[in-house]
């Protein structure tokens with residue numbers, strides 16, 4: 600249901616175009632394929648992914664001897680799911696460990712990072728886990744305060760220091776106190792400045808080091824928040840973060856705000872990082888584990 604609602608824009612943008620196309624052509628031919636390719640590109644599926652998909656489609660249409668365009672839709676859905684699921688093992692949700700699980704949240708300012716931390720905390724708490732937050736973005740004015748508001752809203756503790764303090768010191772405090780209080784999940788906010796890649800890398804590495812010194816193997820997840828409405832910009836951000844840290848998963852925010860939901864496929868196919876959650880609205884429970892089948896069938900529902 601959440602998927603259906605959240606994907607309404609993508610569905611109207613994408614699916615209605617495909618339906619129009621099917622009505623226009625009826626017979627599968629090269630013109631049909633070309634227009635389909637254009638629709639997929641406009642939905643931000645991404646160039647490489649579209650090329651791969653079109654090759655597969657042409658092959659499949661020939662193999663199954665599909666002549667009628669109205670039968671192509673199911674082949675498209677199948678191929679989209681296949682492309683998404685290709686390769687990697689299915690690790691859509693968080694890898695929780697016994698004891699304290701540490702999640703590092705990274706991403707550029709404005710993409711919905713803080714909101715996502717709140718939503719994740721809410722979700723884990725509802726699963727019966729104890730959750731704590733670490734206000735590791737000590738740079739952006741108001742970031743600590745904003746995280747604090749989310750902490751109060753969800754009802755979880757927030758470990759913080761004053762603005763401008765060393766993020767690594769905040770993390771140290773947070774991990775220590777999470778351990779001593781027997782907390783299950785610690786979600787750490789980080790600064791989202793991409794202007795200086797070297798600074799970003801140094802800061803993330805230092806934070807990493809402090810955390811793993813306290814808990815070997817931690818952080819257990821590094822989740823990158825990306826704004827689905829920013830298309831190719833989100834792809835560039837993902838590439839940069841992938842270069843500076845080991846991103847284990849993506850949270851794609853604001854999927855409800857775009858007609859270009861195809862970006863999910865582009866991210867997965869091009870960057871080989873799983874999309875673990877999608878943001879489908881501004882409320883606390885508007886975060887869903889990503890499910891390729893539900894997603895693709897949601898597009899055509």
Ligand code: GDP
Nearest residue numbers: 708709710711712713714852853878879880881
């Ligand atoms: P941050 O700077 O990355 O921490 O971004 P925020 O968490 O402050 O979010 C920026 C804006 O995006 C806020 O107005 C949020 O309500 C909004 N936002 C975050 N996630 C979603 C989402 O999944 N859907 C929608 N529609 N808005 C979202």
